[in-house]
Amino acid sequence: MLRKLLAFLSVYYAHMTVYRGEILFWLLTGLAPFFFMAIWVEAARQGLTDRDPLAFARYFFFVFVTRQLQVVWVTWTLSEEIRSGAFAFKLLQPLDPFWHYLAQHVAERGVRFPMIFLLLLVFLWLYPGALFWVGGGRLFLGLAASLLGFLLNFLVAYALGLLALWLEEATDLYNAWYVFFMLFSGYLAPLDLYPQAVRGVLDLTPFPYLAYLPAALWSGEPVPGVGRGFLVLLGWTLLAFLLARGLWRAGLRRFSAMGA
């Protein structure tokens, strides 16, 4: 199994390097955190909150980084392959296609990640002195939250993509998930600026731990309830896993390999 996965990874890495230009532009479409950075830095300069401008810059830069680690497109791929019938060829192999898609995503990170360094340089040029060493513990915890977040995003996208077996097209459903993410994860503003009542509800959803938690950890801000956050995130990931498995079992019977 491990050998198969490693083979997948190297094949898909080679495959993805062909698309490096595409991936670069895709990275650039995810620049929204930089624009929100610009808005909040300006607002902080005018004295809106007691955070200093560089703290906002730092926060949004890490929102961008963690988001880049969590980008998934498997809903789109599944919809496409189910509609065209290409999905049938994946089913012929003596291996759950799940691993194909997962390896694709992991390998793509290898191409995407060096590009993030380019943006790191731009960021350091725009806001010199914004970054500092937060310590290995926080670095590790932030990375762990990001990876868990990636897994959750992937499982949700996978489950929604399987719905294409019934609906033929499921990308809009993933868009809905993405909009929830955008609004409630701290992507638009650090969550501690949200009204208290809103936050109480959000803490039970997975969203605050997808962006706010890792970004706050990495930017050295006080984050109460890290342990509870991980538990909530883990719980939702498990739920998404069960959902994906259930849909897989039910959906396979419906697949008729149209077009193939």
Added chain:
Amino acid sequence: MRYLRLFFTFFQAAMAARMEYRANFLAALAVVLLESAGMLFGLFLFYRNGYDLGGWRWQEALLVMAAARFLDGFFTSWLSPNLQKISERVQQGTLDFVLLKPVDSQFWVSVEQFTVWGLPSLLVGGLLLAYAAPAAGANPFYFLAGVVLGAVLFYALAFLMATTTIWFVKLYNVVNFLGAVLWNAQYPISAFDRPFRLFMTYVLPVYFMTTVPAEVALGRKGPGFLALLALLAGVFFLLSRAFWRFALRSYGSASS
């Protein structure tokens, strides 16, 4: 006249094809409504703390958001599908069929496709305008004129970028990148930190597409500024035509 008729033929054909996905359309509508509500909430986070984004009242800032919504709808419904189709045509060699037709090829590849996914954005833009224009004392005609000119400018820039597909073939994300930058321009330009302001004015001039229409409608900039915008849009439009012709000269026709 012939071009107008062609446009409506394309429109009808595209609509007929799209009506199959009615459930998806409802999902897209819900997503846009939710997203707009979220963006309003994001704006509210500033105003509830008494910060005015560099001198904009709440209603005035909503005008900028309305302009961004209109352009986003235009992008999703017309620009994005058409420009994406160009690179598909180059990949498959079917651009030849368009070039053989006795119709201006740029016109054909620019209006052939249409999707309904942008309509909810246009709807939200209309609602925002209907509320914000009277509340802020803005002139809606100046505003709409500004948005239309902004759309022309946006089209010209996007088409310029899309034309490079003749050489590079794949460009799905280049087009999306433009849409993403525009999406970020739904706040007044004065809200952004200086380097970003410069970027949005001189590098990818989304400033002229969303903030300027609101500024002219509010009387912060004279109507003469609309003429400037028209000039800018006109120049880029002609540039996009010249570049398209230039690019076609190096189009080698794939596969056939």
